[in-house]
Amino acid sequence: xxxxxxxxxxxxxxxxxxxxxxxxxxxxxxxxxxxxxxxxxxxxxxxxxxxxxxxxxxxxxxxxxxxxxxxxxxxxxxxxxxxxxxxxxxxxxxxxxxxxxxxxxxxxxxxxxxxxxxxxxxxxxxxxxxxxxxxxxxxxxxxxxxxxxxxxxxxxxxxxxxxxxxxxxxxxxxxxxxxxxxxxxxxxxxxxxxxxxxxxxxxxxxxxxxxxxxxxxxxxxxxxxxxxxxxxxxxxxxxxxxxxxxxxxxxxxxxxxxxxxxxxxxxxxxxxxx
Amino acid sequence: xxxxxxxxxxxxxxxxxxxxxxxxxxxxxxxxxxxxxxxxxxxxxxxxxxxxxxxxxxxxxxxxxxxxxxxxxxxxxxxxxxxxxxxxxxxxxxxxxxxxxxxxxxxxxxxxxxxxxxxxxxxxxxxxxxxxxxxxxxxxxxxxxxxxxxxxxxxxxxxxxxxxxxxxxxxxxxxxxxxxxxxxxxxxxxxxxxxxxxxxxxxxxxxxxxxxxxxxxxxxxxxxxxxxxxxxxxxxxxxxxxxxxxxxxxxxxxxxxxxxxxxxxxxxxxxxxxxxxxxxxxxxxxxxxxxx
Numbered sequence: 001x002x003x004x005x006x007x008x009x010x011x012x013x014x015x016x017x018x019x020x021x022x023x024x025x026x027x028x029x030x031x032x033x034x035x036x037x038x039x040x041x042x043x044x045x046x047x048x049x050x051x052x053x054x055x056x057x058x059x060x061x062x063x064x065x066x067x068x069x070x071x072x073x074x075x076x077x078x079x080x081x082x083x084x085x086x087x088x089x090x091x092x093x094x095x096x097x098x099x100x101x102x103x104x105x106x107x108x109x110x111x112x113x114x115x116x117x118x119x120x121x122x123x124x125x126x127x128x129x130x131x132x133x134x135x136x137x138x139x140x141x142x143x144x145x146x147x148x149x150x151x152x153x154x155x156x157x158x159x160x161x162x163x164x165x166x167x168x169x170x171x172x173x174x175x176x177x178x179x180x181x182x183x184x185x186x187x188x189x190x191x192x193x194x195x196x197x198x199x200x201x202x203x204x205x206x207x208x209x210x211x212x213x214x215x216x217x218x219x220x221x222x223x224x225x226x227x228x229x230x231x232x233x234x235x236x237x238x239x240x241x242x243x244x245x246x247x248x249x250x251x252x253x254x255x256x257x258x259x260x261x262x263x264x265x266x267x268x269x270x271x272x273x274x
Numbered sequence: 275x276x277x278x279x280x281x282x283x284x285x286x287x288x289x290x291x292x293x294x295x296x297x298x299x300x301x302x303x304x305x306x307x308x309x310x311x312x313x314x315x316x317x318x319x320x321x322x323x324x325x326x327x328x329x330x331x332x333x334x335x336x337x338x339x340x341x342x343x344x345x346x347x348x349x350x351x352x353x354x355x356x357x358x359x360x361x362x363x364x365x366x367x368x369x370x371x372x373x374x375x376x377x378x379x380x381x382x383x384x385x386x387x388x389x390x391x392x393x394x395x396x397x398x399x400x401x402x403x404x405x406x407x408x409x410x411x412x413x414x415x416x417x418x419x420x421x422x423x424x425x426x427x428x429x430x431x432x433x434x435x436x437x438x439x440x441x442x443x444x445x446x447x448x449x450x451x452x453x454x455x456x457x458x459x460x461x462x463x464x465x466x467x468x469x470x471x472x473x474x475x476x477x478x479x480x481x482x483x484x485x486x487x488x489x490x491x492x493x494x495x496x497x498x499x500x501x502x503x504x505x506x507x508x509x510x511x512x513x514x515x516x517x518x519x520x521x522x523x524x525x526x527x528x529x530x531x532x533x534x535x536x537x538x539x540x541x542x543x544x545x546x547x548x549x550x551x552x553x554x555x556x557x558x559x560x561x562x563x564x565x566x
Contacts, residue, residue, distance in 0.1 A: 007473065011370045015377075018367065019384045022445060026387065028409055029399045045412050087295050094291035098284050106292070113303050115554070119502050119523050120547040123313060123530050123540040124306035130320075144302045147295045177287045206392040208505045213531055224394035228509045231398055238402060245395040256390045260383065 026249075033057070033242040056243035066244065068219055069226040075138065076211075076222060077204040080145050084200040085193055087147040092155025093181045097167070107156075110149050118209075126213060136216045145204060151196045158192035159185060195262045202252050223248045310540050318537035325537075332541035342542060344517050345525040348432055349546075352521060353500040353553075355436050356443075361492050363444045368451035369481055382452070385445035393442070397509035400438045401425060404510075425511055428518035435506050435519060443499070447492045454488035455481065490561040494554050501550045522546045 028047065036051035060066050094100070095107055125144060126135070134140035166188075167180045175183075186193070211222045221229060227244050230236070317328045336342045367385065371378055388396060403409040404424035411421035424434040458480065466476050482489075504523045507513060513520035513528065520528075522542065530539025 008373075008375070011373060011375060014367075014370060015375070015381050019381060021441070022388055023384050025396075025399045025403060025409070026391075029402070032402070045407055045409065047412075091292045091295045094288040098288035098291070099281065100285035100288035103288070106296070109304075110299065113299065115551075116303065116307060117498065117502055117543075117547045117550045119526055120310045120540075120543045121303065121306045122526070123536050123543060124309035125302055126530070127309070127313065127318075127536065128301065128306070143298075146298055149299070152295060177284070177291075181291075202390060206394075208392070208394055208508075209527075212508065213527070224392050227398060228394050231401065231509060232512065241398060242402075245392075245398050249391050249395050252390050252392070253387065256386070257383075 029242045030246055032239055033246050035239050037239075056239040057247070059240055060243050060247065063240070064230070064244070065218060065221075065226070066223075066247075069221050069223045072138075072141075072220065073205060073223040076141050077201055079142050080204045081197050081200045083146040084148060084151050085197050088151035088196055089155045089186065089189065089193060090181065091147070091152045092157075092159055093177075093185055095152070095156040096159035098177065111153065114149055122209075122213060129214065135214055136220050138220075140214045141211055141220070141222070144210065145207070148200075151200065154196055155189075155192060158189060162188060191262065194259060198255060198259050198262050201255060205252055310544060313537050314541035314544050316537045318535075318540070320534035320536055328537070332538050333545070335538065336541055336545060341517055341520060342522075342525055345520045345522045346549075348518070348520060349501060349503075349522045349549075351432060352436055352439075352503060353497060355433070356439050356500050357493060357496040360440045360444045360447060360496060361489065363440065364447035364492065365451050365482070365485065365489070367444065367448045368455055369477055371448070371452055372455040382449070385448055387445070388442045389446035391442075393505035394509055396438065396442055397506045400434075401510050404434050426515055428515045431511050431515060431519045435503075435510055438506060438510075439500070439503065443496065447496070450488055450492055451485060454485040458484045486561060490557065493561075494557055497553050497557070498550060501546065501553065522549075 031048060033056050034052050034054070035046075035049035036053040036055065037049070095103065129135055129140045129143070134143070162185065167184055170180050170184060206224060207222070208224045208228070211225045212228070215221050215225060218226070218229070223244075227241070227248065230241060230244070314332055315327060315329060316325050317331070318325045371381060405411075406421075406423035410424070414421045422430060424430045462480050462484070463476055466480060471479065502523045503521050504527065507519055507521055507524045508527070511519040513524050523546065526539050526543045526546065528539075529535045529542065
């Protein structure tokens, strides 16, 4: 009995240490973002500022094109989330419920494309967009991510779990497939749609490599690109930078906190199917 | 007769439903694969209109390019260092989380936060942590150890970024393992307990073999991610100091979009893609096919 208690204590010890390691860095950057002193590199460092201020947050808005970057990030994220939810569920429905020539081959090819490392596509995608004068435009930023294979796959898997008798009556009544999809399938698929929406939102919001390549002027940057730019190009003002990073993190963090169960379900099912 | 008409209508609807994604994938995935090889045979410079065919010259140049060879070495060190540690750490944490402990929901949340945060944000925070008067050296000074400036020291920079990567992804993969663990029948552990197996033995003899499918998934995803690591390198070190953190994807980026040598960059990406294919194929060998 004593041994079990000791073991539990050990487990808690490990978990608490890991919590400190995983969350600590965020807490310290939060602390820096409220620091009134601009020179945070005094030694020994102060984990808690002597003087607290909200000034850094005001300066993020005043001294940086933060509003413009925020607008760009929001626009791209919202468009890509909506198109992913709509087109991935529509295509997922076709693969799950409709019969058509070439269905299995097309689906296998799509799944196979998941094996292709993204790095090999960068240069060709850039040249293609350049041919159409889409570099440094919203279209160039958004187009490649309007719908992903993973999302189609997730929706197909989910639709296949829906019992067939649900749509059979509607089919006999002569409903169109789109109406069956829209009025019967979508309403019962909220968890899957939410998972697709949340993953896409998070992916678009945090995406870095593609926007860094496609944008060439500051006004087209997204928030992550803008923050990286600030870090690399100027002598770094840490409190300002930390205030910016805290602000960028808030939306994904909020969504994660509110929709936790969808995250966990999604990762879980992806893990089991992989 | 009526049946075939219905079939035709169904097929038409289906093509309509999958039409837009298919066109998108054709333009931005399938055509670019072929196009990447094509470009890699040309001296394709963004700023020069003339793009002569050069055959395999880009590939020959790559393997004489000292920086490219260093980038292969760095990428391999990075991947071989990160993947096993993050996988094992994720599994151990999941194992602990799977015990009936209070506050599981809280810990799960805490461990997952780095994974949902922007890579740029975590990179910037760690630049500060790793600096000479930073958090890491402060903590070390408490136990009387004097550290260095981790990102400007060629001997430590790559390892510092590797540690950040493990920190970011282990929580995410822990959730994958946790789902796998919860599907292991409890009776297996009970039987082991009756036979007198301790926790350690239960972990290695039951848990590890039973989560093999998840392990395969985690290792392959880890490999693909590590081989293509870019964001952290870009933000934290820009490949420096003295190329000690130049990875293959950063090399591709630099040549393609800094020096505008798109043909050369495409060739380096093709080499990287083949290395990734090789590595994932090797995984299939180590994980028997019934595992996934």
